[in-house]
Amino acid sequence: MAAASVLLATVPAVPASTDTPSGSTPSGSSSIAVGPQYDTTHVYIEPGKMPAFAASWKATFGGSSTAVSVTDVTPTPSQTKSQLVFSPVGTLSVFDFQTPIPFPFGAERTGWLLTNMSTGIKQAQASGAHVIVSPFPDPVGRDAVIQFPGGVNTQVYWHTKAPAYKALTTIPENRLYLPADAANSFLGSYLKFSSGKVVSDNSKADAGEIGLTGKTFRKISLTSPFGKTVILVTDGHLPYPFGREVTGYEVSSLSSTLTKAKAAGATVLWGPHSAAGRDSAIVKFPGGYVAEIHDVQQTSHAGQQ
Structure with missing residues (x-):
C-alpha cells in the first residue's frame, strides 16, 4: 500500500493536512492523476516469498526493485516488509505482512498517485465513491482508500515530494x-x-x-x-x-x-x-x-x- 511512499522511512512524516501537489496537472485538465507508471498493482505475497517473486518478475519482464524495508503502512499498528518492483510493463507494490493485516487492507487492488489528496477525496465523493479509509499520514505523504460502486477498492496516495519514475513501455x-x-x-x-x-x-x-x-x-x-x-x-x-x-x-x-x-x-x-x-x-x-x-x-x- 501507499506504493512507493512506504519505502522511504528516513523522510519526516507530513503534517496532518496538506494541499501541496505531488505532481503537476496539465492546464485545463480536471485529472488528478500523475501518470500510469505511478499507479501500482498491490501484491500481497505469501510469507517469505518476496525475494523469489521479485527475481522471477524481473527475469520475465526486466526492470529493477528497491531494497526491502520493514515499516507500518496502515493507520493502525502493523508491520510489513515492503518493496517496489519496476518493470517496463508496470509497477508493483509488494507486501509481506509480518503481523495480521488490518481491515480493509489487502482488498485494495491498486495504488494511484494523486496530484492533490484533498482534491482527490472530494472528487471521489462527488463521483459516488465512498472513502472507506480516511486520509492518514505515511513517512513521505498521505494515503486513503476509496471504494467505487460494485465493491472495487482503490488506494490513493500523495507524496510531499514528487517521485520520478521512467515511463512504461506498455500500459497495464x-x-x-x-x-x-x-x-x-x-x-x-x-x-x-x-x-x-x-x-x-x-x-x-x-x-x-x-x-x-x-x-x-x-x-x-x-x-x-x-x-x-x-x-x-x-x-x-x-x-x-x-x-x-x-x-x-x-x-x-x-x-x-x-x-x-x-x-x-x-x-x-x-x-x-x-x-x-x-x-x-x-x-x-x-x-x-x-x-x-x-x-x-x-x-x-x-x-x-
Whole structure:
C-alpha cells in the first residue's frame, strides 16, 4: 500500500493536512492523476516469498526493485516488509505482512498517485465513491482508500515530494470482474473520478478469453490518465483462475515471455489462447501473484493448455 511512499522511512512524516501537489496537472485538465507508471498493482505475497517473486518478475519482464524495508503502512499498528518492483510493463507494490493485516487492507487492488489528496477525496465523493479509509499520514505523504460502486477498492496516495519514475513501455490493464447489475453504476463513478472515457463496449465479446468457450459476455475497455481498465461483466460462473488476476500486462511476444516466466519459476495456469485480436495467458508467479499476460499479434495456437 501507499506504493512507493512506504519505502522511504528516513523522510519526516507530513503534517496532518496538506494541499501541496505531488505532481503537476496539465492546464485545463480536471485529472488528478500523475501518470500510469505511478499507479501500482498491490501484491500481497505469501510469507517469505518476496525475494523469489521479485527475481522471477524481473527475469520475465526486466526492470529493477528497491531494497526491502520493514515499516507500518496502515493507520493502525502493523508491520510489513515492503518493496517496489519496476518493470517496463508496470509497477508493483509488494507486501509481506509480518503481523495480521488490518481491515480493509489487502482488498485494495491498486495504488494511484494523486496530484492533490484533498482534491482527490472530494472528487471521489462527488463521483459516488465512498472513502472507506480516511486520509492518514505515511513517512513521505498521505494515503486513503476509496471504494467505487460494485465493491472495487482503490488506494490513493500523495507524496510531499514528487517521485520520478521512467515511463512504461506498455500500459497495464486494471482487470475488473463485475456483475451486470453493478456495471453501469460503477462506470458512472469510475469515469467521473478518473476523467476517463470508454474505448469500446462489446456486449457480445468472445467469452473464450475468460475460459468460457462458445459463450459471450460484455467487455468494456476504458482509458484515463491513470491508465487502462478492462471491465469483464459476467454472471460469476467463472472457471479457475479467472477473476484471480488483478492486472493484465502487454508484451511484444507472449510465447517468449511465457518461456522466460516458466524458466523463472512461474506457472502457466491457462493459455495461450487467441481471441479479440490478441494472444493471452494467465500466469502464477512465486509467492502467489496471478497475472494476465498478452500480446497483440494474430497468431494461432493449438488451444488452451
